Amino acid sequence: IVGGIQGVVTDAPWAFAIGLFVLSSMLFSAAATVTILVPVGIALGLSAPMLIAFYPAANAVFFLPTYGTLLAAVNFDQTGTTRIGKYLLNHSFMRPGVVAVVASILIGLGLNAVYAAGG
Secondary structure, three states: OHHHHHHHHHHOOHHHHHHHHHHHHHHOOHHHHHHHHHHHHHHOOOOHHHHHHHHHHHOOOOOOOOOHHHHHHHHHOOOOOOOEOOOOOOEOOHHHHHHHHHHHHHHHHHHHHHHHOOO
């Protein structure tokens, strides 16, 4: 696995964050995702600050509308504003969730840059 993705992660470290996001959405667990992929990230040579910046990507349990908490929120909402749309990837939690994950990663990368600059 490491040899197969090493070139991709070396050229584009953000691809590791996408891997965290995809695996987390399939496993429904940030802890399981980190347990599986962070050792791979370390083996690929990603720095600890970079791995910390990418950690929010492991919180993608909201992406597929199959997580228990998401389904409960949709069912408890009596106003009808929280819903699962016509398509699988079209529900009320997608846009705010993706924005929060991307913003968190960008803030982490910004803090990483400040740290690297000695600031």
